Amino acid sequence: MCAQGVIKIFLPGWLISWRGRATWAARAMIVGTGTATAGSVGRLAGMIVAFSVAPAVVNNDSQEMADAVAEAVRVVRESGLPNETNAMFTLLEGEWDEVFGTIKKATDAVRAVSPRTSLVVKADIREGVTNQLTDKVDAVNRRLAKED
Incomplete structure:
Protein backbone atom coordinates (compact mmCIF):
# COMPACT_ATOMS: atom_id res chain seq x y z
CA MET A 1 0.00 0.00 0.00
CA CYS A 2 1.33 3.43 -0.93
CA ALA A 3 0.74 6.85 0.57
CA GLN A 4 -2.84 8.11 0.89
CA GLY A 5 -4.37 4.62 0.90
CA VAL A 6 -3.58 3.80 -2.73
CA ILE A 7 -2.77 0.21 -3.65
CA LYS A 8 -0.64 -0.11 -6.79
CA ILE A 9 -0.24 -3.28 -8.80
CA PHE A 10 2.26 -3.63 -11.62
CA LEU A 11 1.32 -5.83 -14.57
CA PRO A 12 3.47 -6.10 -17.69
CA GLY A 13 3.18 -2.67 -19.25
CA TRP A 14 0.50 -1.32 -16.89
CA LEU A 15 0.08 0.29 -13.52
CA ILE A 16 -3.30 -0.22 -11.90
CA SER A 17 -4.19 1.83 -8.86
CA TRP A 18 -7.09 1.28 -6.43
CA ARG A 19 -8.33 3.95 -4.05
CA GLY A 20 -10.64 3.51 -1.11
CA ARG A 21 -11.39 0.80 1.37
CA ALA A 22 -14.47 -1.41 1.13
CA THR A 23 -15.30 -0.28 -2.40
CA TRP A 24 -11.84 -0.45 -3.94
CA ALA A 25 -12.89 -2.94 -6.64
CA ALA A 26 -15.54 -0.56 -7.91
CA ARG A 27 -13.00 2.24 -8.18
CA ALA A 28 -10.25 0.53 -10.16
CA MET A 29 -8.55 2.98 -12.45
CA ILE A 30 -5.97 2.32 -15.12
CA VAL A 31 -3.57 5.18 -14.61
CA GLY A 32 -1.14 4.58 -17.44
CA THR A 33 1.92 2.65 -18.43
CA GLY A 34 4.00 1.47 -15.51
CA THR A 35 6.95 -0.87 -15.37
CA ALA A 36 7.33 -3.75 -17.77
CA THR A 37 8.78 -7.14 -16.91
CA ALA A 38 11.84 -8.37 -18.75
CA GLY A 39 11.01 -9.40 -22.29
CA SER A 40 7.57 -7.81 -22.38
CA VAL A 41 8.53 -4.44 -23.85
CA GLY A 42 6.82 -3.84 -27.18
CA ARG A 43 4.41 -6.77 -26.83
Missing part, protein backbone atom coordinates in the same frame (compact mmCIF):
# COMPACT_ATOMS: atom_id res chain seq x y z
CA LEU A 44 0.79 -6.61 -25.76
CA ALA A 45 -0.66 -9.08 -23.32
CA GLY A 46 -3.31 -11.34 -24.81
CA MET A 47 -6.11 -12.15 -22.43
CA ILE A 48 -9.38 -13.88 -21.87
CA VAL A 49 -11.79 -11.98 -19.64
CA ALA A 50 -15.00 -13.04 -17.94
CA PHE A 51 -17.11 -10.03 -17.09
CA SER A 52 -20.60 -9.27 -15.95
CA VAL A 53 -22.22 -5.86 -16.20
CA ALA A 54 -25.77 -5.22 -15.04
CA PRO A 55 -27.91 -2.39 -13.74
CA ALA A 56 -28.01 -2.19 -9.95
CA VAL A 57 -31.21 -0.15 -10.28
CA VAL A 58 -33.91 -1.15 -12.77
CA ASN A 59 -36.38 1.45 -13.98
CA ASN A 60 -39.15 -0.77 -15.31
CA ASP A 61 -42.22 -2.41 -13.79
CA SER A 62 -41.01 -5.98 -14.29
CA GLN A 63 -37.66 -5.32 -12.53
CA GLU A 64 -36.07 -7.13 -15.48
CA MET A 65 -32.40 -6.56 -16.37
CA ALA A 66 -32.48 -8.34 -19.74
CA ASP A 67 -32.92 -5.20 -21.87
CA ALA A 68 -29.87 -3.48 -20.38
CA VAL A 69 -27.76 -6.65 -20.49
CA ALA A 70 -28.78 -7.21 -24.13
CA GLU A 71 -27.41 -3.78 -25.02
CA ALA A 72 -24.10 -4.65 -23.35
CA VAL A 73 -23.93 -7.97 -25.23
CA ARG A 74 -24.71 -6.15 -28.49
CA VAL A 75 -21.68 -3.91 -27.91
CA VAL A 76 -19.48 -6.97 -27.29
CA ARG A 77 -20.69 -8.77 -30.42
CA GLU A 78 -20.19 -5.67 -32.56
CA SER A 79 -16.59 -5.38 -31.31
CA GLY A 80 -15.52 -8.26 -33.54
CA LEU A 81 -13.54 -9.86 -30.71
CA PRO A 82 -14.02 -13.58 -29.98
CA ASN A 83 -16.75 -13.79 -27.34
CA GLU A 84 -19.31 -16.04 -25.66
CA THR A 85 -22.22 -15.17 -23.40
CA ASN A 86 -23.67 -17.54 -20.81
CA ALA A 87 -26.13 -17.15 -17.94
CA MET A 88 -23.59 -15.48 -15.63
CA PHE A 89 -20.80 -13.88 -17.68
CA THR A 90 -19.65 -12.72 -21.07
CA LEU A 91 -16.25 -14.08 -22.11
CA LEU A 92 -14.09 -11.87 -24.29
CA GLU A 93 -10.66 -12.52 -25.82
CA GLY A 94 -8.12 -10.10 -27.25
CA GLU A 95 -5.43 -7.58 -26.36
CA TRP A 96 -5.63 -5.43 -23.22
CA ASP A 97 -6.72 -2.15 -24.82
CA GLU A 98 -9.35 -3.65 -27.11
CA VAL A 99 -10.81 -5.91 -24.40
CA PHE A 100 -11.05 -3.21 -21.74
CA GLY A 101 -12.23 -0.68 -24.32
CA THR A 102 -15.07 -3.04 -25.19
CA ILE A 103 -15.88 -3.62 -21.50
CA LYS A 104 -16.04 0.16 -21.01
CA LYS A 105 -18.42 0.56 -23.98
CA ALA A 106 -20.61 -2.31 -22.68
CA THR A 107 -20.66 -0.70 -19.23
CA ASP A 108 -21.59 2.66 -20.77
CA ALA A 109 -24.50 0.96 -22.58
CA VAL A 110 -25.86 -0.27 -19.24
CA ARG A 111 -25.18 3.06 -17.55
CA ALA A 112 -27.34 4.73 -20.20
CA VAL A 113 -30.40 3.00 -18.69
CA SER A 114 -29.41 2.77 -15.02
CA PRO A 115 -28.05 5.38 -12.63
CA ARG A 116 -26.12 2.64 -10.80
CA THR A 117 -24.24 -0.21 -12.47
CA SER A 118 -22.49 -3.35 -11.22
CA LEU A 119 -19.34 -4.58 -13.01
CA VAL A 120 -17.38 -7.76 -12.21
CA VAL A 121 -14.19 -8.58 -14.16
CA LYS A 122 -11.89 -11.62 -14.02
CA ALA A 123 -8.92 -11.86 -16.41
CA ASP A 124 -6.39 -14.51 -17.47
CA ILE A 125 -3.47 -12.60 -19.01
CA ARG A 126 -1.07 -14.69 -21.11
CA GLU A 127 1.37 -13.13 -23.51
CA GLY A 128 1.28 -14.60 -27.00
CA VAL A 129 -1.58 -17.05 -26.38
CA THR A 130 -4.75 -16.91 -28.49
CA ASN A 131 -7.88 -19.01 -29.10
CA GLN A 132 -8.36 -19.63 -25.39
CA LEU A 133 -12.16 -19.49 -25.62
CA THR A 134 -12.07 -22.84 -27.39
CA ASP A 135 -8.63 -24.27 -26.54
CA LYS A 136 -9.20 -24.33 -22.76
CA VAL A 137 -12.49 -26.21 -23.15
CA ASP A 138 -10.94 -28.58 -25.71
CA ALA A 139 -8.09 -29.41 -23.30
CA VAL A 140 -10.56 -30.35 -20.55
CA ASN A 141 -12.65 -32.43 -22.97
CA ARG A 142 -9.53 -34.33 -24.16
CA ARG A 143 -8.70 -35.22 -20.56
CA LEU A 144 -12.26 -36.33 -19.90
CA ALA A 145 -12.20 -38.50 -23.04
CA LYS A 146 -9.07 -40.28 -21.72
CA GLU A 147 -10.97 -41.23 -18.55
CA ASP A 148 -13.80 -42.93 -20.49
